[in-house]
Amino acid sequence: MNDLTPARLRALKRDATVRPFDLAAQLGLPEAALVEAELGHGATRIDPAPSRLIPAVRSLGEVMALTRNISCVIEKIGTYNDFHDGDHAAMTLDPEIDLRLFPRHWVHAFCLEAPSPDGPRRSIQVFDAAGDAVHKVHLRAGSDLDAWDALRRDLALPDGEGLSDFVPRAAAEGARANPDRADALRAEWAQMTDTHQFNTLLRRLKMNRLGAYRTVGAPYARPLAVAAVARMFDAIQAQGQQVMLFVGNMGCIQIHSGTFQNVKTMGPWLNVLDPRFDLHLRADHVAEVWLVDKPTRRGSALSVEAFAASGELIFQCFGMRADKGGDPDAWARLAGALPGGDEA
Incomplete structure (x- = not known):
């Protein structure tokens, strides 16, 4: 304009x-x-x-x-x-x-x-x-x-007064799967010893995160109901569960480690309103939720991950490790009780 x-x-x-x-x-x-x-x-x-x-x-x-x-x-x-x-x-x-x-x-x-x-x-x-x-x-x-x-x-930059030519925003990729490599995905997934190996695995098999979850199947990835997100937030608060919540974009990922003390829903927003931590989630943007289990040297890394209809990752939530004060068994029970994708 x-x-x-x-x-x-x-x-x-x-x-x-x-x-x-x-x-x-x-x-x-x-x-x-x-x-x-x-x-x-x-x-x-x-x-x-x-x-x-x-x-x-x-x-x-x-x-x-x-x-x-x-x-x-x-x-x-x-x-x-x-x-x-x-x-x-x-x-x-x-x-x-x-x-x-x-x-x-x-x-x-x-x-x-x-x-x-x-x-x-x-x-x-x-x-x-x-x-x-x-x-x-x-x-x-x-x-x-x-x-x-x-x-x-x-x-301050010396040429700081000029206006920028911003590039067009990249389109969301959506789920990128490679069904022909499903067996290789399952075999390599089972051999992981660190969650950081996952991105290397995806690049090698020409998939992205959501595509891999849709491909690998149980016991490694299980679809959850969209309602599982609000259920999880309430359970984290009620149980005092220690979690690691990852929220970010291509340039920055920010992590909350700790509990949710004050969960409140306001219209489409699902919020955590704690003294030094706030989270504001458009719950109506959540289109897919996955329960994901990655093997590591320390044991299972179990996460709940939410995606938008575009396929973009909205957040990941892991239970805190025991050596950091978490209770992995309690987290596994909490995550395992969340409604599956075929449940009303």
């Missing part, structure tokens, strides 16, 4: 009653375009490389980390401690801010300072080449503002 100048976008944002994510979708724009409209008006373009950005974020102290896909948002309060850099993958291993980062998708990044009735809201927002959000950091009342000023100054 030719009339969507930066000034017009700033006005639309000020008047909007929906989140920037939803406003961008209504306008047919990537979310990053709404942030770019603020360049020179509270936004600063910064270096998106995790190798520079994450150590600077650590200096902010306590913040809120947010990662989302189109169906699920995870928010954790904490500090970006224990950063490990890498060209293909990086990570933070703090008990609260636990992230897996894939730097090639960290293409655009901004510091954003916006007015609000409660004072300035400050955030760091990272987007991929299509302008879709990869990861966000929201400052809190106790965050270090001197470190914030230093981050904006030190990471």
Whole structure:
């Protein structure tokens, strides 16, 4: 739309009653375009490389980390401690801010300072080449503002005022199976000793995650009812079950380790509203749910995994390992009691 100048976008944002994510979708724009409209008006373009950005974020102290896909948002309060850099993958291993980062998708990044009735809201927002959000950091009342000023100054890009040419968003792949390799899939699956071997197996057999689950069959993958997701959330809360919940996108995966204390349904949203952890899941986006069992040296890695109708992964939930304080037997009982895909 030719009339969507930066000034017009700033006005639309000020008047909007929906989140920037939803406003961008209504306008047919990537979310990053709404942030770019603020360049020179509270936004600063910064270096998106995790190798520079994450150590600077650590200096902010306590913040809120947010990662989302189109169906699920995870928010954790904490500090970006224990950063490990890498060209293909990086990570933070703090008990609260636990992230897996894939730097090639960290293409655009901004510091954003916006007015609000409660004072300035400050955030760091990272987007991929299509302008879709990869990861966000929201400052809190106790965050270090001197470190914030230093981050904006030190990471600012010299050519930071120009607008970007965002690439088209890649279409969702959907399930990619290779039925001719079903026997090889089952044989190699049975030989796994670590869950990280799974992606290598998929590449070798020319399948993706959902395609493999549809192909391998019991006892390795069993379809569950869509209603199993809400049932699982309620059971995790009721039993005080320790879990590891993974939510992410191509550029970032964020992990919650612990319990669900306060599960609430609000319209289509299934929420966990805990003191330092929030989760917001569009339950109506869940089209397939799988109970997946992968062998490892430590025993079975049992997960419940939800997928959208497009085939995109929404979340994975594992029971916490015993050496981390979990109860694998209790988790197996919980997961095993979830309704199957043929149950009403």
